[in-house]
Amino acid sequence: EVQVVESGGTLVQPGRSLRLSCTTSGFTFGDYVMTWVRQAPGKGLEWVGFVREKGTTEYAASVRGRFTISRDDSKSIAYLQMNSLKIEDTGVYYCARAPPWELPDWWGQGTMVTVSS
């Protein structure tokens, strides 16, 4: 059974850093793009970025230069490193897998990040 589980969300002060993890099982991790999508409280979905199977990355303009997505294929885990956090980064962060050349087909349950002083 496919499983995607996010962890690491917490309360953090503005300007600080936080790393989220996305632990997966039940599929061949190395064959998939791994992506992060966030949702501010009461708002819609916002794509954050993704890491391709070979490790190259793309990011939304709102996080480019502050956030870094990486992957460890040996552990089937994807990461979202968030630096210089802003209040507007508050929200639920979802990890999802995407088949090559397709949009995300399996999502985790999300982890909450609150940026506040």
Add this chain to the structure above:
Amino acid sequence: DVVMTQSPLSLPVTLGQPASISCRSSQSLVYSDGNTYLSWFQQRPGHSPRRLIYRVSNRDSGVPDRFSGSGSGSDFTLKISRVEAEDVGVYYCMEGTHSWTFGQGTRVEIK
């Protein structure tokens, strides 16, 4: 940047009646390989998103056949032939041709 515009943003529907959601992109979503990377997602209250449709009109495994997607170029539609109570939630279109962008979402509720 591509802008995805959904309408309506709120859709009250009577049980058993059809529903239709429009999604328009500011640029064509036809990729150089000939495919159109447009998907529809459902987010039920308190749940994670779930993909319903990929590449405009392909239904995901386990998705009821009352859901259908259509369209081409920059104009797309999600239809629910007969709305059921479990269909309540927010529906998003998303493009993957350019730089992965969601529409604003359409809230489907029962009248």
